Amino acid sequence: MSDVVTNFTTTIPDWRPHVTPVDLESATPEQLEAMKVTPSNAGVSEYVRVLAHDPESLQHRSPLFNAIMFNHGGLSRAERELSAVAASIVNRCIYCAAVHGKRYNMLTKDDQVMDQVFAEGDRAELDSRRRAILNFATQLSMCPSAATSGQGQDLVNAGLTPDEILDLILSASLFGWANRLMHTLGEPVEPEQSNE
């Protein structure tokens, strides 16, 4: 059995479900339809096959996820990923943090910000804009939310427009959802060595 990954990393782990994924061969037409609309259409992951146990929510969840993370305009894609990582750190979802930390690095072509964030959490040394984004997304991810209008004002002072702040709210909130699925329905494990 593979080892569970317990530290933040940008090496994407495998994900081992705690419940049995839906078998594609015995899936209902509704489950197949819901699985078709996945964030990436490159095969159906075990995670999506687990979520297919509830096809009615999955059917809306996938396009909602894509809209929040990839809609045109508003906050940059990289900054939406930073927001996702902030939530994933609060909720200690190692898998989500890895996927979205790596995506941040690819979009910005810079590993230093994520190295700082993983090492120092919300004490990471960042420029004022990234700091304001990280702070706000972190505080919104607490239960209950601890975000304040002062932290909102920091976003305005750092140059974020209202459209950008809305996207920040949506992406941090979305990971309050995604982390609670990914981190409770399964766990991150060291990737298996390929035999090829």
Add this chain to the structure above:
Amino acid sequence: MTDRNVTLEAAGIPSGSKLAEVVAGRADVMALTQATMEAVLSPRVPGGISPAERAGLASRIARLNNESTLAEHFAQLMPDTGDSPAVQIADPSFSGDGDPRTSALIRHVDLVTVSPRDATPENITMLTEVGIDDADIVRLAELISFVNYQVRVIAGLRLLGEII
């Protein structure tokens, strides 16, 4: 899907406001948020978690997040008898009154809402031990996770309204 949008109603966005204009730019997200809410609260196939129980749990999750407006919305979906199980579940001080299934549901909902970082594989085992099957575990997870998303969107929108 109805024309109502519970998330926007709970956030209390004045019509014609700057905030209303900003939110209109993400109308697709808001419509899908409403559609998902309907799918987790009143699905066509509820499985082993009844619509009344879902309303009670959703109201509880909103209360654990200090989101009283949304909690009240979900409370209105519950049967209106004071001693119904759903009404009891909605109260965060109620812990199941010795019923194994209800106690397990509540324990899981509270853990995943308040401190998801502390979840372990044993938390899923505790659900299966009281007879909750894989499909219901996923249905429950989507309900918990969605409402935790929704309360943050509402909290964020209220803050945005204060600063623009």
